[in-house]
Each structure stands twice: as structure tokens, then as C-alpha cells.
Amino acid sequence: MTKIAEDFLIKADEKAFDAGHRKTINYNIGRYNMAVERGLSKFENLENSKKKAHVIKWRVMENLDKYLPEFEANFQRRGGKVIWANDAAEAQKEILNIINRVGGKTVIKSKSMTTEEIHINDFLEKQGIESLESDLGEYIVQLLGQPPYHIVTPAMHLSKEEIAKVFHDKFGTPLDYTPEQLVQKARELLREKYLRADVGISGGNFLIADTGSIALTENEGNARLCTTFPKVHIAIVGIEKIIPSIADLDLFWPLLASHGTGQNLTVYNSILSGPRQPGETDGPEEMYVLLLDNGRSNLLAQKEQRQGLYCIRCGACLNACPVYKNIGGHTYDTTYSGPIGSVITPHFKGMKDFKHLSYASSLCGKCSEVCPVKIDIHKMLLLNRRDAVKAHENTKIEDIGWKAWNVGMQKRSRMDAVGGKIKNFLLKYLFKRKWGKYRDMPVVAEKSFARQWTERNSSSDDNSGETSASGLKR
Numbered sequence: 001m002t003k004i005a006e007d008f009l010i011k012a013d014e015k016a017f018d019a020g021h022r023k024t025i026n027y028n029i030g031r032y033n034m035a036v037e038r039g040l041s042k043f044e045n046l047e048n049s050k051k052k053a054h055v056i057k058w059r060v061m062e063n064l065d066k067y068l069p070e071f072e073a074n075f076q077r078r079g080g081k082v083i084w085a086n087d088a089a090e091a092q093k094e095i096l097n098i099i100n101r102v103g104g105k106t107v108i109k110s111k112s113m114t115t116e117e118i119h120i121n122d123f124l125e126k127q128g129i130e131s132l133e134s135d136l137g138e139y140i141v142q143l144l145g146q147p148p149y150h151i152v153t154p155a156m157h158l159s160k161e162e163i164a165k166v167f168h169d170k171f172g173t174p175l176d177y178t179p180e181q182l183v184q185k186a187r188e189l190l191r192e193k194y195l196r197a198d199v200g201i202s203g204g205n206f207l208i209a210d211t212g213s214i215a216l217t218e219n220e221g222n223a224r225l226c227t228t229f230p231k232v233h234i235a236i237v238g239i240e241k242i243i244p245s246i247a248d249l250d251l252f253w254p255l256l257a258s259h260g261t262g263q264n265l266t267v268y269n270s271i272l273s274g275p276r277q278p279g280e281t282d283g284p285e286e287m288y289v290l291l292l293d294n295g296r297s298n299l300l301a302q303k304e305q306r307q308g309l310y311c312i313r314c315g316a317c318l319n320a321c322p323v324y325k326n327i328g329g330h331t332y333d334t335t336y337s338g339p340i341g342s343v344i345t346p347h348f349k350g351m352k353d354f355k356h357l358s359y360a361s362s363l364c365g366k367c368s369e370v371c372p373v374k375i376d377i378h379k380m381l382l383l384n385r386r387d388a389v390k391a392h393e394n395t396k397i398e399d400i401g402w403k404a405w406n407v408g409m410q411k412r413s414r415m416d417a418v419g420g421k422i423k424n425f426l427l428k429y430l431f432k433r434k435w436g437k438y439r440d441m442p443v444v445a446e447k448s449f450a451r452q453w454t455e456r457n458s459s460s461d462d463n464s465g466e467t468s469a470s471g472l473k474r
Contacts, residue, residue, distance in 0.1 A: 002352065002353050002356075004333060004353045004354065004356075005353075005355075005356035007333065008331060008332070008333065008356055008357075008360070011327070011330070011331040011333075012327040012331050012360070013437075015326070015327045015328050015330075015331055016326045016327050017438075021157065021328060022325075022326065024156075024157060024158070024159050025156060025157055025325060025328055026325060028153070028156050029156075029319050029325060032153075032261070032262065032319050033319065034262075035261060035262025035263075036258065036259065036261075036262040036316070036319075037262070038262055039257070039258035039259075039261075039262035039263055039264060040258050040259075040262075042254075042258065042264055043254075043258070049251060049254075049255060049372075050255070050371075050372055050373065050374045051374060052251060053251055053252060053255055053312075053372060053373045053374070054307075054310065054373050054374040054375075056243065056244065056248060056251070057243075057307075057309075057310035057373050058307070058310070059244070060240075060242050060243065060244065061240070061300065061306055061307075061309055061310065064239065064240075064242070064300065067209040067242045067244060068209075068239060068242060068291065070209040070210070070212075071207050071208070071209045071212055071242060072212075072291075073212070074209070074210065074211060074212025074213075075212035075213070075273070075274060075289060076212070077212060078212060078273050078274030078275075078277070079274045079275050079277070079287075080212070080273075080274035080275060080287045080288070080289060081286070081287070081288045081289075082288070082289050082290075082291060083288055083289070083290045083291070084290075084291050084293075085290055085291065085292050085293065085294070086293050086294070087293065087294050087295075088117065088118040088119065088294055091118045091120075091236065091290055091292055091294070092118055092119075092120065092123045094290060095120065095124075095201070095234060095236075095290065096123075096124070096127060098199070098232065098234060098288060099124075099129060099198070099199050099232075102198060102199065102231070102232055102286075103198070104129065104198030104199045104232070105128075105129060105130065105198060106129070106130045106132075106193070106196055106197045106198050106199075107124060107129060107130065107131040107132070107197060107198070107199045107200070107201055108132055108134055108193050108194055108197035108199075108200050108201075108225075108226050108229075108230065109121075109131060109132065109133050109134060109138075109200075109201045109202070109226065110134055110135060110200075110201070110202040110203070110216070110218065110222050110223035110226040110227070111133070111134075111135035111137070111138050111154070111203070111218070111222075111223070112201070112202055112203025112236060113148070113151060113203060113313060113335060113336065114203050114236045114237060114238055114292055115201060115203065115236055116147060116148060116335050117292070117294060117335040117336075118236070118292070118294065120201065120236075121133075121142070131201075132190075132193055132197075134190055134193070134194070134220075134222040134223075134225065134226055135154070135218075135220060135222055135223075136155075136183065136186055136220060136222075137153055137154035137155040137156075138154045138155075139186060139190070140154070140155045140158065140163055140166060141154050141155055143166055143170055144166060146330070147330065147335075148329070149328065149329040149330055149337075150315060150318060150329050150337070151313050151314075151315040151318060151336065151337070151338070152260050152261065152313070152314065152315035153315070156329070157328055157329070157330070160179050160182075161175075163179075163182060164176070164177050164182060167182055167185060167186075171185065171189070173185055190222070194225045194226065194229045194230075195229060197226075197229065197230045198230060198231065198232065199230050199231075199232045199233075199234060200226040200227050200228075200229065200230035200232070200233045200234070200284065201226070201233075201234045201235075201236065202214075202216060202223055202226055202227055202233065202234075202235050202236075203216075203235065203236055203237060204216060204235045204236075204237035204241055204289070205217045205241065205256065205312070205313070206241055206242075206243050206248075206249065206252060206312075207237055207241045207242040207243070207289075208242075208243060208245065208246050208248075208249070208271070209242055209243065209244050209245070210244065210245045210246060211245075211246050211271075211273060212273060212274070213246065213271045213272060213273040214235050214237060214271070214272050214289060215249055215253075215269070215270070215271050215272075216268075216269070216270045216271075216272065217253060217256060217257065217266045217268070217269050217270075218266060218267070218268045218270075219261070219263075219266050219267045219268065220267075220268070221267070221268050223268065223270065224268060224270055227270070227272060227283075227284065228282045228283055228284070230284060231284055231285045231286065232284055232285065232286045232287075232288075233272075233275075233283075233284040233286070233287045233288070234287075234288045234289075234290060235272070235287070235288070235289045235290065236290045236292055237289060237290070237291060237292065238291075238292050238294075238296060239291050239292065239293055239296055240296055240300075240309040240310075240311075246271070249271075252312060253265060253266075253269060255312070255314070255372040255373070256312050256313075256314050256372070258372075259314040259315075259316040259370070259372045260314040260315055260316070272287070274287050275287040294348060295347055295348030295349060296309060296348070298347045298348070299344060299347035299348070302347065302383075302387075304383050305343070305347070305380050305383050305384070307375050307376065307380070308340070308343045308344045308347070308375065308380055309344075310373045310375050311340050311344070311373070311375060312372065312373060314372055315338075316370040316371060316372065317338055317339040317340050317366075317367035317370060317371055317377055318337065318338030318339065318340075319370075320366040320367055320369070320370045321338050321339050321361070321366065321367055322362055322364065322366070323360055323361055323362060324337065324338045324339070327360075332345075332357065332360075334349070334354070334357070338367075339361065339367035339377045339378070339381070340367070340375070340377060341357065342357035342358055342360055342361060342381060342384075343358075343375075343377055343380040343381060343384065345357055346358065346384055346387075346388075351384070351387060351388050351391055351393050352393050355384065355385075355388040355393050358381045358382075358384035358385050358388070359385065361378065361381050363378050363381065363382070364378070365378045401430070412450055415448060416448045416450060416451055419446060419447075420444045420445050420446035420447060420448075421446060423444040424441075424443060424444050427441050427442070427444065428441055
């Protein structure tokens with residue numbers, strides 16, 4: 001077992017029995033569930049909408065080599081520049097080159113999971129460049145030195161009292177500040193940062209091929225400020241975020257809003273098609289879109305699991321997952337947590353280190369049920385498990401154990417040859433740790449069912465002579 005897998009088990013054990021943590025996350029997810037139920041009721045035919053979204057994303061992934069160049073050509077036509085980055089190191093280097101060329105010292109960021117993926121804040125800090133999160137949730141976890149807890153709501157694991165304490169410790173605000181007062185304080189602190197920032201960095205919810213645009217959806221308006229005030233705007237977007245046409249937003253924006261937060265549509269929706277044009281009053285002087293691969297091509301190459309790239313990052317599967325609701329987002333030690341993170345991370349970062357995530361599931365299928373683009377998530381988890389075995393990523397002990405089990409199960413006499421006492425001994429000393437310290441191991445009967453059946457029938461024959469076909473006395 002790798003160190004990453006061992007750490008996962010330790011953290012999962014701690015979080016699953018942290019009553020305060022479970023209370024907070026279950027309360028927040030409970031509120032989400034009520035909102036989403038209302039949001040989904042607005043669809044006339046939700047199932048058809050999800051099927052249509054699935055087909056569009058399928059068509060995109062099968063023709064990615066067509067849609068990405070189409071986006072690039074249309075974006076460049078309006079003065080934008082496109083950068084292709086194979087991995088996090090390339091992305092960091094290209095971003096630093098842009099910032100250094102314009103003499104930038106401060107960066108303001110809107111919420112973006114791709115920037116978390118390439119650890120841009122830590123990287124820029126080491127280069128002496130200030131990078132500040134402007135999304136309130138991201139800002140709070142940045143103050144705490146933590147990564148986002150959830151794809152959509154980064155500070156879901158914190159109660160309002162805990163957030164008030166963070167502001168009290170950092171800025172001296174009273175501990176009894178209300179959420180509204182805390183938001184006002186954050187607005188005061190951040191407003192001047194937008195005006196002073198040399199570079200604005202954002203993600204992108206969708207890349208629109210036919211117009212060469214990026215679509216951003218948010219609830220706070222901070223992304224609009226990040227992308228219009230600074231002279232330079234850099235959007236970092238995964239190559240899988242492409243959609244064919246601007247008309248497709250009519251489907252994808254409501255699906256994302258309803259599954260992400262339960263809204264009919266998020267408050268601020270922006271379409272950005274390049275730097276400020278002649279005659280326009282606002283917008284950056286330069287705009288770059290950095291198309292990030294960082295392992296996505298590895299997943300694209302897997303025909304059966306390719307649909308993991310259909311994800312629109314709504315977070316619905318996290319909120320539905322019984323495992324996530326007990327162990328939380330930080331336990332996974334990945335940018336993308338929950339069921340979808342367990343599917344894509346082994347392909348992004350390596351099966352050897354992250355195959356254990358595919359086992360962090362009850363396979364109940366709830367994640368697949370709630371997915372707005374109908375990704376068969378629990379099936380993808382099983383396929384990941386299969387691939388780990390095929391690639392011999394299991395430990396030697398696992399391989400030996402499964403081979404022994406396979407040999408034993410092929411013949412009844414082999415199973416019967418090993419008595420119950422030996423089986424219980426093996427279970428106790430080989431599987432107890434995997435089974436969990438809070439559960440008792442199942443106890444195997446000393447004699448197998450087949451042997452008990454034979455003995456019982458034999459005894460009946462001796463005692464009564466005639467028996468029925470079922471072995472019961474007539």
C-alpha cells in the first residue's frame with residue numbers, strides 16, 4: 001500500500017468519527033438537497049435534458065481534435081491568445097512568463113478548480129507574487145491555508161461560528177459577527193485588491209467553439225471584477241470543457257445551476273470573447289486562454305472511461321455520496337474529491353498512487369443517478385479497479401491472496417479442506433485491518449454448509465430410513 005493510500009485510511013477514520021465535522025457537512029448538504037429538489041422541479045423533462053447533455057459531451061469528446069482548433073481560431077480572431085499546456089509545470093511556466101513580461105506583482109483570482117489543480121497560488125508565492133482568492137469560500141480556506149473542501153462550495157466544512165473566528169483572528173472583527181457582516185468585511189478587504197491587481201486569473205465553466213468564447217457562471221460577481229479590472233486576464237481551462245455552440249448554454253447553464261446550487265440560473269453569467277475591443281469601455285488589454293491537459297489525454301485514451309471527461313463540475317455526486325458525506329473532501333488529498341474525483345484522479349495522477357480511491361465507494365449508484373450529464377460513475381469505479389489489477393498495481397500480498405482464493409473457489413473439496421478455525425484465523429490476522437477496527441469480523445462456521453448438509457442427510461437416513469428429496473422426514 002502506498003503512503004497516499006495509508007494516509008487516506010487514517011484521515012477517513014478520523015473524519016468519519018468526528019461528530020462536529022459530520023454535523024456541519026450533513027447540515028450544509030441537507031440545505032443543498034432541499035434547494036436542488038426545488039431547482040430540478042423547474043425542468044419539464046429532466047431526463048431528456050440529461051440525455052441531450054450526455055450526447056453533446058459524447059460528440060465533443062469523440063471530436064476533440066476538431067472543436068479545440070475551432071475554438072482557438074475563433075478566439076484568436078478577436079485578439080485573444082491561446083496557450084497549450086501538457087502538464088502543471090508547463091502551465092505554471094507560461095503563466096509566470098506572462099506576469100513577468102507585464103511586470104506584474106499582484107494577481108487576483110476568481111474561483112477555479114484548474115488553478116487548484118496546478119497549485120498556482122503556492123507557485124506564485126514562491127516567485128514573490130501575491131495571488132489572492134476573491135471568491136468568499138476560497139478566500140476563507142486560503143486564510144486557513146487549506147485547499148477547497150468541495151468543488152462548488154470550498155468552505156462547506158466550516159460553520160458560521162468557525163468562519164467568524166477566522167475573521168476575528170485575522171482581522172479583529174467581533175466573534176458575534178453575523179454572516180452578512182462577515183461578507184461586508186470581506187467586500188471591504190477585497191475591493192481595493194481588484195483595483196490594484198496587475199493580472200486577473202479565472203477558470204472557465206465552458207469553452208464555446210463556434211464563437212471562440214469562455215463562459216463563466218458565479219453567484220458573487222467577483223469573476224466579473226477579476227476579468228475586467230486588471231489589464232491582463234488569463235483563463236485556465238481544461239480541454240474537456242468545450243461545447244460546440246453558444247446555443248448549448250441554453251441547456252448547460254440551467255443544468256449546472258440546478259444541480260450545483262438548486263438555482264434556476266446562477267446570478268452572474270458572463271461570456272468573454274477576447275480582450276477589450278475598440279470602442280468598448282471595459283475589459284482587459286490582453287486576454288489569454290490556457291488549455292490544460294494535465295492527464296486528460298490519458299483518460300481520453302480510455303474508451304470505456306472517457307465519459308469521466310463529460311463532467312461539468314456541478315458537485316452533485318459529492319453531495320449524494322454516502323462516503324463523501326462521512327469522510328469529507330480533504331480526506332481524498334486530491335483536487336477533485338468525491339465519486340467523480342475517484343474516477344478521474346487515477347488517470348490524471350497515476351493509478352499506482354490513487355487506485356485506492358476507486359474502492360472508496362459503496363457502489364450504491366446514487367452518484368450516477370444524480371449526474372446531470374449521465375456519467376455512469378459507479379461503473380467507471382469498477383473499471384478503474386479492473387485496470388489496476390490488469391496493470392499489476394496491487395501489492396504482492398493482494399495478488400497472492402486473490403490467487404489462493406481463486407484456486408480454492410474452483411473446487412468444493414478445496415474449500416472444505418480448510419476448516420473453519422483456520423479460516424477464522426486468516427480472516428482475523430489478514431483482513432481485520434481492512435475490515436475496520438470498529439467492526440467485528442464475521443465468524444465462519446467450523447464446518448462448511450456442504451459438509452453440514454451431507455452429515456445431516458446421512459444422519460436422517462440412518463434414523464428414519466425414508467426421506468424426501470429435500471432431506472426432510474416424511
